[in-house]
Every structure is written in C-alpha cells, then in structure tokens.
Amino acid sequence: MSEAKDIHTVHFSCACRQVTGSFKAHDRALPLPLTLCHCTTCRHQSGLLCNSYATLPQGAEFQVNGPLEFYKASKTVFRFFCSNCGANVYVEDTDTEDRDLCTGVLEEAEGVVRLENHIFVADSKDGGLSDWVPDVDAWEGFSKGGRKLDAEWKEGFQARGERAGELQAYCHCKGVRFKITRPDESSADLSAPRGDIVGPSATEQDSSRDDAIWWLRENGTKYLGGTCACNECRLASGFDIQAWAFVPKANIRQPGGKSLDFGAGTLKRYDSSEGVYREFCGKCGATVFWHSDSRPDLIDVSAGLLDAEEGARAESWLGWKTERVSFEEEAQNKDLIARLSAGLKHWGEEKASSSAAEKHDFGDEETESDSKKTPKTGSLD
Numbered sequence: 001m002s003e004a005k006d007i008h009t010v011h012f013s014c015a016c017r018q019v020t021g022s023f024k025a026h027d028r029a030l031p032l033p034l035t036l037c038h039c040t041t042c043r044h045q046s047g048l049l050c051n052s053y054a055t056l057p058q059g060a061e062f063q064v065n066g067p068l069e070f071y072k073a074s075k076t077v078f079r080f081f082c083s084n085c086g087a088n089v090y091v092e093d094t095d096t097e098d099r100d101l102c103t104g105v106l107e108e109a110e111g112v113v114r115l116e117n118h119i120f121v122a123d124s125k126d127g128g129l130s131d132w133v134p135d136v137d138a139w140e141g142f143s144k145g146g147r148k149l150d151a152e153w154k155e156g157f158q159a160r161g162e163r164a165g166e167l168q169a170y171c172h173c174k175g176v177r178f179k180i181t182r183p184d185e186s187s188a189d190l191s192a193p194r195g196d197i198v199g200p201s202a203t204e205q206d207s208s209r210d211d212a213i214w215w216l217r218e219n220g221t222k223y224l225g226g227t228c229a230c231n232e233c234r235l236a237s238g239f240d241i242q243a244w245a246f247v248p249k250a251n252i253r254q255p256g257g258k259s260l261d262f263g264a265g266t267l268k269r270y271d272s273s274e275g276v277y278r279e280f281c282g283k284c285g286a287t288v289f290w291h292s293d294s295r296p297d298l299i300d301v302s303a304g305l306l307d308a309e310e311g312a313r314a315e316s317w318l319g320w321k322t323e324r325v326s327f328e329e330e331a332q333n334k335d336l337i338a339r340l341s342a343g344l345k346h347w348g349e350e351k352a353s354s355s356a357a358e359k360h361d362f363g364d365e366e367t368e369s370d371s372k373k374t375p376k377t378g379s380l381d
Contacts, residue, residue, distance in 0.1 A: 010112055012105040014087035015235035015272060019066030021089070023101070029057045031114040034103055034336070035143075038128045038312065039120035041073055045172035046088055047280075047287035047302030049129040049243040049312055052336075053091065053100040054113045062099065064089065071284045073172065079285060081238065085270040086280030086287060088238030102238035109240075109333035117143050126311025127154060129241065132227075132343040133336070166253075167317050169305040171286035175266030180301070180317070181251045183220055188213045190248055192298040197226035197244075197326040215246040215298055217319025223247050225303055225318035227344070229337045230327035232272050236280075237287045240333050241340060243303040244290070245318055252299060260299070262289065322348025 006027045013020045025032070032054040042051040056062060069083040076095040081088045091100040103113050118130040118138040130138045140147040167180040198214045215224045224246045233242035252260040262269065267289075268282035275293035280286060290300035308314035322344045331337035 008112075011107045012089070012101065013107065013235070014066070014082040014085050014089060014105055014238070015232060016082065016085040016087075016270065018084050019064065019068060019082040019087065019089055019105075021062070021064030021066075023056055023063075024061040025057055031112055032056070033116035034113040034333075035116060036118045036129070036133070037120055038118060038124045038130060040123045041172060042120075043123075043128075043304035043312060044170065045071070045073060045079060045284050045286055046237060046239060046304055047171065048237060048239050048241065048304040049124075050118070050239075050241070050304075051088070052103040052240045052333075054103050056099045056101055058097070060099075069282070069285065071173070073284075081280075081285030083282070085236055085272070086268065086278065086282075086285055087236055088285055103333065104234040104237055104239040106332065110335075113333065115336050115339070119143055119146075121149055122153065124312035125154070126313050126315065128312035129227075129243070129340075132347055133339050134343055134346075135339060163316065164309070167314065168307045169301065170307065171266075171281040171284050171288065171305060173266070173281065173284040175283045176281045176286065176288055176305075177255050177265065178260065179253050179255070180223075180245075180247055180306075181253065182317075183216055183223065183248075183251065186250050187248045188216060188220060190250075190297040192295045195226075195246070195326065196230075197224070197228070197246075197321050197324060199324060215248070222317055222319040223251075224321060225313070226321040226324075226326055227340065228326040229331040229340075231330050231332070233290075233327075234332060236270065236272060236278055240331075240336055242287070244300040245303045245306065245314070247299055247301050249291075249297050249299050252301070262291075320344075320348070322351075 007024050008027055008030060009022055009024050011022045035053050036050045037053060038050045067083040068080045071079045073079050076093050078092045080090050087105060088102045089105055090102060106112060115136055117136050120141055121130045121138040122140045138149045140149055165182055170177040194214050217224050226244055228242040228244060234240060249260055254261055254264055262279055266281050266283045267279045270278045272278050277291055279289040287302045306314045308317060310316055325337055325341045328337055328341055
C-alpha cells in the first residue's frame with residue numbers, strides 16, 4: 001500500500017489537447033533531470049534555439065492517446081508530434097530504448113523536472129541559448145562520456161566577415177524553406193500592435209515614433225529577437241522556451257524570390273485562437289510562423305530555423321531583447337524561466353558594456369552610406 005502511494009502520475013497534453021497522456025514514476029526518481037539540447041537536428045526539427053527534454057526512467061509506465069505523427073530523424077531516432085497543432089510530445093531512440101518527453105507539454109513542472117545541463121552546445125557555434133542560462137554545465141556532445149566546454153571553446157568558430165544579403169531558413173526535413181532579406185525602408189513602413197516582448201501592457205499611444213517601430217533594432221539594421229514563455233507557445237511547440245525573430249512579411253521570401261505563402265511546401269496551420277495562426281511543418285513537426293489578423297504584416301519566425309553562418313543566435317541579423325522574457329509570468333517551469341530571465345539580463349549588460357568599450361576605442365562615427373541604409377529605429381537592449 002505504501003509503495004503505491006510513492007508512485008507519482010504525471011500528465012501531459014498538447015496545445016489543442018487532442019494528444020494527452022501520462023507516465024508514472026517513483027517519487028525517489030523525481031525530479032527528472034531536464035536537458036537542453038542545442039544540436040542542429042533539434043533546432044531545425046523544432047524551430048527553437050534548444051529543445052527541453054526529460055528522459056523517463058527505464059520501464060516507466062507510459063501512455064499516450066491522440067493524433068500523433070512521427071518523424072524519423074535518423075536511423076534510430078523517432079520524433080512524435082501532434083498532427084493538429086504541431087506540438088512535439090516525445091522522442092524515442094530504438095538503439096538506447098530511451099524515451100525523452102518534451103517538457104513543454106507537462107501539466108506540472110515543479111518537483112517533476114529540474115534543469116541539469118546543456119548538450120551539443122558546440123553545434124550552435126556561438127553558444128546559442130546556453131549563454132543565457134549559464135549556471136549549469138555545457139557539453140560539446142552528450143554529457144555521458146563527453147567533453148565539458150570551457151569558456152574558450154568558441155575560439156574555433158570564427159565566422160567570415162562578409163555581410164550576407166539573405167539569410168536562409170528551413171526545417172529539418174526541408175519541406176519548409178524560405179529566406180529573409182536585410183531590413184530596408186519598407187521594413188518600417190507598416191503598423192503593428194506592440195508585442196508583450198516590448199513590455200506588459202504597452203500601447204502604441206504611449207510610445208514614441210522610434211519605439212513604435214519595435215521590431216527593428218540597432219538603428220534599423222537588424223530585426224528584433226526575443227524569447228517567450230507563454231502557455232500557447234509552450235504547448236504548441238512542446239518545449240519550455242520559444243525564440244522568435246520578428247520580421248516584416250515583405251522581407252520573407254520563398255525559394256525563387258516569391259512572396260511568402262503560408263500554404264507552401266509542407267506547412268500546416270493551427271488556429272490557436274480567433275484570428276491567431278501558427279504554422280508548423282506537417283512532416284517533421286517544426287514550429288515555423290506565428291501571425292494574426294491584427295498584425296498581418298509582421299511575422300514571428302521561429303529562430304531555430306535560421307541558418308546564420310555566425311551561429312544559432314544569428315546576431316548579424318537579430319538584436320535580442322534581453323530585458324524581458326515575454327509572458328514570463330505564465331511560465332510553467334518557473335525556475336528555468338527565472339534563470340533564463342536573469343541570464344539574459346546579464347548577457348545583455350555584458351554585451352552593452354563591450355559595445356561601449358569598442359566605441360570608446362575605435363570611435364562610433366557613422367558613415368554616410370550607413371546612415372542611408374535604414375531608418376534609425378530601436379536600440380540594442
């Protein structure tokens with residue numbers, strides 16, 4: 001009788017709740033170690049900067065119901081996601097017999113999972129999201145038998161100096177492919193309600209002209225990048241931390257230069273609420289776009305799809321919002337998101353300090369050609 005009381009049943013579900021399930025674990029096995037994986041496969045298969053997983057104990061009773069699709073990511077790895085909303089649910093490795101649950105679908109996190117490490121960080125080239133949650137170990141590959149990364153590991157990854165005019169983006173199966181162009185005059189020539197990433201309860205009416213064009217950063221030369229912990233993003237992706245790039249629709253092109261088409265390739269649409277739409281790849285399950293009727297000309301693009309030479313954060317294209325995690329107050333895994341929020345702020349402060357030092361050393365005079373590139377909107381946070 002006492003043994004039965006020591007068994008904890010943990011439930012999970014996707015955004016549309018068509019996929020539901022549970023697993024059972026002994027209390028002594030909890031909390032399960034939570035791993036953030038930064039490998040190239042995970043980033044392009046999910047659309048996120050990293051995927052959050054918890055490996056279930058061997059032999060744990062597990063059940064799942066609903067319209068699941070599976071994607072064979074490699075010879076032995078199968079990824080299961082909801083065919084209706086696109087939420088990643090779990091991953092199975094037939095070689096190790098491991099089953100990794102995507103932690104964003106959990107109905108509870110406290111006492112169930114606890115952040116342990118970052119793995120395959122070297123795939124990101126620049127550290128990716130691991131630099132924003134720096135208080136756990138980062139590993140080159142798997143942690144078991146692997147190499148722990150030190151502070152100097154990035155020295156071997158030096159991107160070339162050319163400023164590319166286009167940024168390729170794609171999901172893992174490449175059924176979804178598109179490209180992003182550099183900000184131009186048209187990038188600011190639209191109206192878009194301010195997102196929560198700018199700040200809670202922000203309105204156009206109480207903002208300046210520069211602040212109103214919130215999706216452009218660094219004098220209009222980059223797009224805004226931001227993280228989100230809202231319930232809908234968590235449940236629709238299946239993971240705890242969604243990373244978005246905010247890009248005008250006019251700057252997103254299909255292969256061949258055609259305008260963005262939400263029905264192209266393997267894209268599927270999930271209507272998460274009235275007038276709000278999310279696209280995902282119907283073949284591999286990658287989250288791709290968020291857009292709405294109230295904001296038709298500005299698209300949220302899943303940042304993990306971007307293939308920037310310098311690394312996962314695509315810093316030659318994106319100026320990341322570091323002062324806020326959007327909808328932090330909705331976080332399911334409050335410990336993880338609190339650590340992300342603190343790490344982002346610290347990273348932003350260090351970056352600003354480094355930038356100020358460079359300007360002091362080399363001067364910050366703007367050339368005439370630079371001043372004509374784009375309107376001066378936004379600043380680096």
